[in-house]
Amino acid sequence: MGGELLRYGDRVTSIDSTLLAGFVDECRAAATGDDAVVRIVAILEQLIVDRDGLAEATGPLPDDIPAMGIDETLFEDEHVTVMVIATPPDIAQPPHDHRMTAVIGVFDGQEDQRFFVNAPSGLRELTGRSIATGEVMSLGRKTIHAISATGPQACRAVHVYLGPLATVERSIFHPDTLVEEPFSVEAYEAYCRPLNNTVRLRSVGLPEARA
Numbered sequence: 001m002g003g004e005l006l007r008y009g010d011r012v013t014s015i016d017s018t019l020l021a022g023f024v025d026e027c028r029a030a031a032t033g034d035d036a037v038v039r040i041v042a043i044l045e046q047l048i049v050d051r052d053g054l055a056e057a058t059g060p061l062p063d064d065i066p067a068m069g070i071d072e073t074l075f076e077d078e079h080v081t082v083m084v085i086a087t088p089p090d091i092a093q094p095p096h097d098h099r100m101t102a103v104i105g106v107f108d109g110q111e112d113q114r115f116f117v118n119a120p121s122g123l124r125e126l127t128g129r130s131i132a133t134g135e136v137m138s139l140g141r142k143t144i145h146a147i148s149a150t151g152p153q154a155c156r157a158v159h160v161y162l163g164p165l166a167t168v169e170r171s172i173f174h175p176d177t178l179v180e181e182p183f184s185v186e187a188y189e190a191y192c193r194p195l196n197n198t199v200r201l202r203s204v205g206l207p208e209a210r211a
């Protein structure tokens with residue numbers, strides 16, 4: 001960590017890392033080529049094997065991670081967005097979509113995924129699963145999900161999106177009413193909730209985590 005702000009494309013981040021800069025370059029090349037998802041899954045699997053390198057690249061987490069987490073955008077253009085995301089424990093973040101393919105790789109902790117489908121009768125929850133340290137999972141263009149971290153540990157993951165995540169029009173769902181509305185960072189922050197027992201039970205009946 002050099003402490004300087006680096007500029008990747010038109011984004012600025014405090015993460016100064018040769019490792020992650022190289023990963024961004026690989027994602028950019030893969031995103032515009034054939035079999036983009038397959039290639040990004042493969043290079044993300046390679047990246048998160050290097051847990052020590054990622055820990056050094058991203059630095060220590062603060063003790064008080066905000067409920068909505070900490071998002072560091074390493075790069076974004078019309079083809080690909082690369083983010084490092086920290087998710088605090090015991091917070092249920094709100095359901096939302098991306099309108100583009102996403103690939104998630106966890107390098108510390110466990111990221112629990114709740115999935116939903118937007119049925120004619122409203123938003124309906126499906127079976128969820130967890131992404132353990134060292135695992136990669138891809139989400140389809142229409143996926144609606146909500147993430148949380150299994151306490152007491154925060155989760156850290158690299159998220160790659162095949163498009164411009166910050167500028168696309170997408171949706172968020174109110175956590176109590178499940179009513180759909182336009183996505184905004186302000187709504188995402190306001191709609192974080194304590195991870196109650198109902199959510200935890202849904203998240204626990206999942207495939208065994210693979211370390």
Ligand SMILES: [Fe+2]
Nearest residue numbers: 096097098145
């Ligand atoms: Fe998401």
